[in-house]
Amino acid sequence: MRILFMGTPDFAEVSLRAIYNAGYDIIGVVTNQDKPKGRGMKLVASPVKEFATQNSIPIYQPLKIRNNTDFIEEVKRLNPDVICVVAYGKILPKELLEIPKLGCINVHGSLLPKYRGAAPIQWAVLNGDKKTGITTMYMDEGMDTGDMILKQEVEIGDDETTGELWNKLSIIGGELLTKTLEKIEDGTAPRIKQTGEFSLAPMLDKSIAKIDWKNMTAKEIKNLVRGLNPIMGAYSYLNDKKIKFWKVQNIKLEDFCYDKNLKLEELKRMENGIVVISNEKEGLYIKCIEGIIKVLEIQGENSKRMNICDFLRGNKINTKSKFE
RNA sequence: CGCGGGGUAGAGCAGUUGGCAGCUCGUCGGGCUCAUAACCCGAAGGUCGGUAGUUCGAGUCUAUCCCCCGCAA
Numbered sequence: 457m458r459i460l461f462m463g464t465p466d467f468a469e470v471s472l473r474a475i476y477n478a479g480y481d482i483i484g485v486v487t488n489q490d491k492p493k494g495r496g497m498k499l500v501a502s503p504v505k506e507f508a509t510q511n512s513i514p515i516y517q518p519l520k521i522r523n524n525t526d527f528i529e530e531v532k533r534l535n536p537d538v539i540c541v542v543a544y545g546k547i548l549p550k551e552l553l554e555i556p557k558l559g560c561i562n563v564h565g566s567l568l569p570k571y572r573g574a575a576p577i578q579w580a581v582l583n584g585d586k587k588t589g590i591t592t593m594y595m596d597e598g599m600d601t602g603d604m605i606l607k608q609e610v611e612i613g614d615d616e617t618t619g620e621l622w623n624k625l626s627i628i629g630g631e632l633l634t635k636t637l638e639k640i641e642d643g644t645a646p647r648i649k650q651t652g653e654f655s656l657a658p659m660l661d662k663s664i665a666k667i668d669w670k671n672m673t674a675k676e677i678k679n680l681v682r683g684l685n686p687i688m689g690a691y692s693y694l695n696d697k698k699i700k701f702w703k704v705q706n707i708k709l710e711d712f713c714y715d716k717n718l719k720l721e722e723l724k725r726m727e728n729g730i731v732v733i734s735n736e737k738e739g740l741y742i743k744c745i746e747g748i749i750k751v752l753e754i755q756g757e758n759s760k761r762m763n764i765c766d767f768l769r770g771n772k773i774n775t776k777s778k779f780e
Numbered sequence: 781c782g783c784g785g786g787g788u789a790g791a792g793c794a795g796u797u798g799g800c801a802g803c804u805c806g807u808c809g810g811g812c813u814c815a816u817a818a819c820c821c822g823a824a825g826g827u828c829g830g831u832a833g834u835u836c837g838a839g840u841c842u843a844u845c846c847c848c849c850g851c852a853a
Contacts, residue, residue: 491853492853493853494853495782495849495850495852496782497782499853500802543840602821615816641795737805737817737818738790755850757851758784758786759785759786759850759851760848760849765789766792767792768792768804769791770793771792771793
């Protein structure tokens with residue numbers, strides 16, 4: 457089988473590696489353009505491109521695909537049996553989808569039809585879901601609306617971050633893609649229509665990263681923190697300084713009062729976002745709706761991530777100060 | 781030439797107009813306590829990123845090099 461692979465980030469690289477190691481004939485790799493990245497804005501190749509370079513697979517990096525007749529012609533000339541798309545980053549037009557005889561298949565990081573769109577993994581964590589998974593499907597013109605082929609569930613841990621889940625799913629994605637190709641090759645791949653309710657997982661907007669102490673419960677804040685780790689980091693302001701939280705715990709008000717010997721009524725009356733306890737021995741505790749947030753890992757302005765005790769040694773946070 | 785912050789004890793930081801190198805924690809030794817991430821006493825630990833310069837005198841001012849980090853993508 458002649459396979460054309462389209463993908464860009466590390467998540468896609470894992471899938472490419474899996475089918476490469478499984479012995480499939482990869483006739484080319486399509487990946488996004490090198491982008492200026494990091495300090496100094498140097499051009500950096502995508503992980504998929506790196507892998508292709510190392511293994512001498514031909515690389516294509518079209519600026520755009522829609523209305524790019526040169527590229528479409530090139531793909532026709534390549535004559536792929538299947539195109540595998542994993543987190544490529546561009547929407548594919550119908551004329552491209554119709555080229556491979558056996559179809560275009562996609563690896564998606566959710567249990568479709570839940571979380572169609574660009575950020576399924578992030579949203580699963582942000583919403584505090586207990587499980588998610590990987591779905592492979594035949595692509596059509598819609599946004600992740602094609603017929604499903606294989607599906608595998610994965611549990612999400614209470615403290616699992618998007619980054620951890622991302623890695624886990626990328627590996628499963630590679631395995632499932634390999635299985636899917638096997639089934640396509642021997643003609644046993646099913647075509648399962650997506651039925652029932654669907655939901656969308658749009659690309660994350662920067663504005664969601666700010667913690668809203670007035671309206672979010674402690675549990676929601678915790679989910680926000682782990683959902684945005686390590687992509688953006690949930691942040692808040694303290695004395696006009698931006699502070700990011702990377703790891704927090706969520707403690708019930710009752711348990712907290714019992715532990716610290718405080719009066720529940722007094723605690724309930726405090727404003728949300730107020731620092732209840734802050735010292736380098738016990739750590740940092742913040743009053744929230746329906747709970748206390750205990751900060752474990754934090755990052756100050758222009759600083760790196762560090763555990764809360766180290767942070768408080770050099771950066772004093774006063775009790776009763778308020779996160780905005 | 782994208783924008784910005786920084787390099788001082790093992791860790792996190794302070795250090796004013798140039799004038800004895802400090803704080804908190806940790807480590808080591810001792811004490812106290814039924815008990816502790818408790819408390820008390822004591823000690824060790826530094827080429828202040830490198831080099832050159834200004835100066836009676838540089839962590840601090842100037843030049844230059846190296847390294848680290850954040851934003852942004």
